Amino acid sequence: MVFKSIITQKEDQNIFLNRILFSSLLILILASIIFIRLIFLQIYDSDQYKLRSLNNTIRMQSIPPSRGLIFDRNNNILAENRPVFQLEMIPEQVQQIDKILDELGRLNLINKNKISELTERIEKSYQFKSITLNTKLSEKQIAIFANNRNIFKGIDIKSRLVRYYPKADMFSHALGYVGSISSKDYLRFDSSIYTGKEQIGKTSIERDYETTLHGYPGKEKLLVNVRGRVMDRLDTEPFQPGNNLILTLDSHLQEIAYNAMQGKKGAVVGIDPTNGEVLIFISTPSYDPNKISQGMSISEYKAFQNNKNKPLFNRAIAGQYPPGSTIKPMLALGGLDMGYINPDNFIPCEGHYLLPNYSRPFNDWARHGSVNTVRAIQASCDVYFYELAVDMGIEKMSSFLSKFNLGKKTLIDLGSEKKGIIPNREWKKNNFKSKQNQSWYQGETVITGIGQGYMLATPLQLAMATAMIANRGSAFRPHLVRAIENIKTGELTYTSTEEINNLQHIKQEHWDIIHQGMVAVVNERRGTAYGIFQSNVSVAGKTGSSQVFSIDKSSTKEIPEELKDHGLFIGFAPLEKPKIALTIIVENGGGGRVSAAPVAEKIMQAILNSERQDGV
Template structure:
């Protein structure tokens, strides 16, 4: 058995003590780190983690896309987007929808007579998708809701972009308007492009170019607490904005036409004769599309739609009116092609035209004397064209005028266009029930010219 020398024993003792000291220091440092972290978690961040521990959930929130702008031919903005506050609900997160809606009505944040309409929209809407309860809240209404927010789980105020029409009534029929998405809209367009918070085109350009103007929604993953407050944004997939649209309409001409019409009923359409571009499309009386975009109550909408002046009716594309003297150059061309008239031959105009065996005269607006085809068009001589119509007959006249697409759709890129009427014997037979009314009379041929 070997015995270590005193020196060796002393060295080993020092090594052992140094190891104990090192381990003690390491343990002390680790303990300090752990205690510091516990203090930080339990004291400094206690409120945040306490809220997380109550009922933290990860929620996917959709991000509605911004709608494309609309410009006139000179790049003047005629439809843009403005930020507003709106009240939104996610139905599946609301504990008692009926009670919540009643409480919102008591706070004057929604109207009581609109509750049934909201319930219908909730029933037709996907329950996990947000629906808009009220648009364009005032600062006072935002403050009222903020003070009562704890009582409305699943309901919140969001800042959104809303459609705005700077020129108001001037472009209402040409542009149309947007509104909240209905169940019928989901059947017309792909629901995957909507979150339920957007506005969707209802009429005219806004409706027909909906797939072009709308964007593609994004989404974000959020950590929210029991009160619905966002604690942290975990991930985000941004939305793609809609495309901007440039129209052929000229704002200055449109505004001039609007002022010229005043309170008269009618329509103004101006085309560029060289290429067919629409420079003006106006219907009067008009309406303010901004009010419809913000949302009207059913009573307000009924009042507007039942207005005797029919401001919602687009007379420019849906009204059917006699063409008057604008048709005379086409009838003259037909008569020349058919050899019914000679351009150098003059006919007398004594201010009235008589058919054989007809006692009633067909009066002209004036007496024009001797006129040929050029003079007849210049003076808009009715008697000259009464003679042509009588010689041509309604069937030939109808056939020739249809070559100009009269009676057919113009295929303008706006819905609700109504075809014109190009009458002939067959048309009358198909559109009247009594045998007497189905008969075509010579006098009808005369006035058609």
């Protein structure tokens, strides 16, 4: 055995100790680095990493708000929210998906023809996320599913709110409808208060009061794993429902008018002359907004759009018609005010009017004999108004009629309103390209005097003009929303409207003449609406016919319905304190007496019966 010297052993011991010292020092340095890093992570960088951690585990989900309700003036519900039940599947919880879908189809719980489409959607979606299989289950389908629930693991029934309109077709053009939110809709409103799941107003009141009806979404804090699956619900902030609307419409009068129209093409608008509240707002034919709001296929919607009777078209504010003889009381008032006619003077009517240096006569619909202002309105004598139009001239005639708010929008609280046309020389110059066609001819002045030619008005405009006649010169801007109810406090904020006083300068005796003529239309033998209303009824009115196609009057029975004249009626009641100013237009009705006046009679009778019951 070889023994190391004492010196050698000592050297080895020093080397060993140095190695231990070096290793310890290295460990200490590494530990210090780790320790310092931990300090930075836990103290200085803790907020950053905590935020990253939370973002990976917590998500905020919006809860769509319930939409505000809509009532009529008597608190009858017109638009509400109802739950519908839909069938949903979470694919990862379902074994043999194809087999299950076939079974659901066999039980008529899903559309058999859409199974392949559903399969494709399921394959493209996250397996842990719910897929809707049927958006609206019937009570029978719900019962069938309940009886077979044990074989449908991973499939369940969920509820959601949809808009429901109890009166269906009757109020559709006033209320409008709702639908799924689109990219264009996001541009119209603050996208931060929309979740993308709710329905949004598409037309009429639903659209124009969207911000009032919508409300504010709630929020839900969800704990999710790395795959996005919800593990827990940590917190919920409830949504704020939308505010309610109380409309000016009267359901009773609306129903009478709607039924009286019998689905014929046309419109009925009734206004309270004392405040501009719209009592009746009808456009026919109508449509059921429930079918659109609760889901309609593209082909079904296109069928609506392509329907020749245009049920989606809002005739009450966008239909523009020649007003025909309904403007005669307004024109007579202008003639009286400007001194062109004397109410006591009579002129002869031989059934036609001859314009100097004009080749053909302008025919009247009858020979009326000797007529003054009252009789001209009563019998709707065209010759009287041909002469008046020529005497006044197109510029003065146009200027005076515009004071009835014709030729401009009424500014009702609905979009899509048309302004109609009150023609004059400047209008024609601006609307015809050919210089030859830009000239205004005397014959055009003549036919403008009976509301034909280029003149156009909407039913709403004529109702507002009638309100001005009823009030002897003043009217209020028409509006459909009477009040907004704050959903939190229950407080009602009522709509204030502008009063228009364009004609209050006119002498009362001139207004008396116009009212006498309109009363005679309804109550005296030569009146164009005589016999339609009960005798001595407290109604003033004026019939009108709007020519669609120029044709010999003797041939009217032989022409197709779509070429017949439109029938019009304007009126107000009761005479002493008018409660309604009314306009009815029946497209291709063949004349105001036979088509529009009978509709007016039913409405006016309801108004007068109500007056008698109230003891007025």
